[in-house]
Amino acid sequence: MERILDTLREKGASTALILGFFVAWELFCLVANISDILLPRPTQIVAALVKFWPAIWPHTYQTLYTTLVGFSIGVAIGLFLGVLIGSSRLAYDTAYPLLVGFSSIPKVAVVPIFVLWYGAGTVPAILTAMIICIFPIVVNVATGIATVEPELEDVMKTLKASKLDILWNVSLPRSMPYFFAALKVAITLAFVGSVVAETVASNRGIGNMMMIASSSFNVPLVFAGLFVLAGLGVTLYVLFSLIEHRVTGWAHRKTDLASP
Amino acid sequence: MNAQVRSAEAGTGAAGPAPFIEFENASITYGKGARAVQALAPTSLKITEGEFMALVGPSGCGKSTILKMVGELLKPSTGYVFVAGREIGANPIRIGMAYQNPTLLPWLNIRDNVMLPLKIVPPFRQAFRAKRKGEFRDRVEALLKQVGLAGFAEKYPYQLSGGMMQRANLCRALVHDPDLLLLDEPFGALDQFTREELWAVMQDLWLSKKLTVMLVTHDLREAAYLASRICVMSARPGRILDDQIVDLPRPRTIDMTFQPDFVELNQKLRAMIVGARGGTGIVSHQPGTA
Ligand SMILES: Nc1ncnc2c1ncn2[C@@H]1O[C@H](COP(=O)(O)OP(=O)(O)OP(=O)(O)O)[C@@H](O)[C@H]1O
Numbered sequence: 144m145e146r147i148l149d150t151l152r153e154k155g156a157s158t159a160l161i162l163g164f165f166v167a168w169e170l171f172c173l174v175a176n177i178s179d180i181l182l183p184r185p186t187q188i189v190a191a192l193v194k195f196w197p198a199i200w201p202h203t204y205q206t207l208y209t210t211l212v213g214f215s216i217g218v219a220i221g222l223f224l225g226v227l228i229g230s231s232r233l234a235y236d237t238a239y240p241l242l243v244g245f246s247s248i249p250k251v252a253v254v255p256i257f258v259l260w261y262g263a264g265t266v267p268a269i270l271t272a273m274i275i276c277i278f279p280i281v282v283n284v285a286t287g288i289a290t291v292e293p294e295l296e297d298v299m300k301t302l303k304a305s306k307l308d309i310l311w312n313v314s315l316p317r318s319m320p321y322f323f324a325a326l327k328v329a330i331t332l333a334f335v336g337s338v339v340a341e342t343v344a345s346n347r348g349i350g351n352m353m354m355i356a357s358s359s360f361n362v363p364l365v366f367a368g369l370f371v372l373a374g375l376g377v378t379l380y381v382l383f384s385l386i387e388h389r390v391t392g393w394a395h396r397k398t399d400l401a402s403p
Numbered sequence: 404m405n406a407q408v409r410s411a412e413a414g415t416g417a418a419g420p421a422p423f424i425e426f427e428n429a430s431i432t433y434g435k436g437a438r439a440v441q442a443l444a445p446t447s448l449k450i451t452e453g454e455f456m457a458l459v460g461p462s463g464c465g466k467s468t469i470l471k472m473v474g475e476l477l478k479p480s481t482g483y484v485f486v487a488g489r490e491i492g493a494n495p496i497r498i499g500m501a502y503q504n505p506t507l508l509p510w511l512n513i514r515d516n517v518m519l520p521l522k523i524v525p526p527f528r529q530a531f532r533a534k535r536k537g538e539f540r541d542r543v544e545a546l547l548k549q550v551g552l553a554g555f556a557e558k559y560p561y562q563l564s565g566g567m568m569q570r571a572n573l574c575r576a577l578v579h580d581p582d583l584l585l586l587d588e589p590f591g592a593l594d595q596f597t598r599e600e601l602w603a604v605m606q607d608l609w610l611s612k613k614l615t616v617m618l619v620t621h622d623l624r625e626a627a628y629l630a631s632r633i634c635v636m637s638a639r640p641g642r643i644l645d646d647q648i649v650d651l652p653r654p655r656t657i658d659m660t661f662q663p664d665f666v667e668l669n670q671k672l673r674a675m676i677v678g679a680r681g682g683t684g685i686v687s688h689q690p691g692t693a
């Protein structure tokens with residue numbers, strides 16, 4: 144508890160900014176007398192969230208599920224490709240142009256293709272979340288691995304270390320800060336992927352719920368969906384930040400010196 | 404693998420002990436075609452076991468290239484390099500290496516950093532799990548003590564000064580009892596006093612372990628203080644211009660480096676390198692001359 148208070152105090156300014164944002168929003172709607180069909184007030188949104196929670200929950204679960212499954216597969220593939228590409232100059236030069244090509248496709252545009260292949264439902268959402276995660280992970284991990292100091296590599300090679308030894312003892316740990324930076328980007332992107340897919344082609348999930356709510360002009364519910372998404376995104380981001388700090392604390396220690 | 408094997412008898416007899424490292428017209432050319440650069444001209448060189456050999460010469464003459472060949476990081480473009488009687492790629496010896504850049508792993512503390520070779524090099528590798536908390540730990544501790552880092556095992560690299568990191572780097576190069584130590588300007592980035600202190604540490608290590616050392620350095624006092632033999636190289640493409648034994652008594656001290664025979668050796672080496680660079684050795688700043 145004390146620690147939470149401590150963090151709150153530390154983050155006082157940003158907490159105040161967030162609270163201020165919602166208060167300003169509330170006041171603006173009240174003063175300008177804006178209809179809740181256009182822009183509902185935060186209090187109305189929270190009310191809708193509470194009122195419709197039993198209906199919202201299954202959608203939340205669905206979105207969280209598709210996002211996490213897609214994200215996990217995407218991270219696994221991304222990590223594998225990143226290690227592969229980062230460990231070999233040849234693979235790097237060969238595969239990089241193709242990867243850049245893939246990455247420049249707006250991932251949302253592939254949803255119809257997934258629907259064509261798998262029909263509307265859970266699978267396209269998972270695949271979209273997956274494919275959107277892969278690129279940032281690959282690039283970051285490959286960079287981390289490819290930038291191992293040549294002197295260190297020489298030292299390892301004179302010890303007759305195998306490629307696997309070098310990967311396990313040097314390259315992989317070294318690329319962890321890059322990996323976690325990419326994870327935080329990827330989890331946010333994964334939500335974008337799954338929600339877009341749900342909006343287009345699913346009968347479940349927060350995206351789908353928001354579509355239905357907007358077509359029946361239940362605008363507070365639409366915004367409640369947004370709040371849920373923001374909540375999920377922030378929670379996972381914080382989770383990964385915490386893991387990151389535990390695993391790759393060594394990369395941030397220089398900043399610790401200032402505040403012992 | 405059909406590596407050449409030198410017969411052990413070849414070197415014995417009247418010619419003295421078989422060379423531990425032997426270059427036979429070994430040359431290195433970097434790049435291909437029009438962009439090919441010959442870094443090392445065909446070079447023949449013999450190093451006996453237990454020697455402390457220093458390589459000096461103008462910048463870019465191929466000193467690091469020679470070390471890389473001995474360390475099996477580079478194959479000669481022509482000729483052969485034999486280590487312990489076998490062509491490189493097949494030699495069974497253990498090698499330790501240290502560069503000017505300490506390259507300690509920032510996520511490991513000093514103990515684990517120094518222990519890294521034990522995790523990789525046989526036969527330590529096989530016993531690593533069983534002995535990391537016991538025998539290996541004591542081995543690292545003893546080594547750290549020898550270089551003046553006792554009590555720093557739990558610290559992380561970022562908590563150490565440059566000189567301390569370089570000491571730890573030396574420990575990492577020595578922990579697996581190498582038969583051969585390759586040092587590429589290991590003290591180059593340090594201040595004069597730390598450097599001189601580490602010379603003494605290095606000399607003690609060499610005297611106590613009797614290993615073969617190849618040291619690349621730009622500091623002629625360093626070469627004369629540490630080495631039992633100094634090779635001077637020409638500008639690129641590198642050749643060995645001069646090869647001489649330093650038979651000053653051991654253990655050498657810093658004070659000795661200011662005595663006449665030492666200074667004379669230094670000046671001789673300096674003159675040779677200046678000559679190799681194609682300069683006069685007189686630094687002049689005349690405007691208009693390129
Ligand atoms: N990977 C490489 N590709 C192309 N040329 C190289 C490469 N490595 C070294 N060279 C060239 O080979 C020559 C010898 O390099 P080397 O690193 O052995 O020099 P050095 O004697 O160690 O120099 P210094 O004292 O400055 O460290 C240099 O002229 C350099 O330009």
Ligand SMILES: [Mg+2]
Pocket residue numbers: 466467468587
């Ligand atoms: Mg060099």
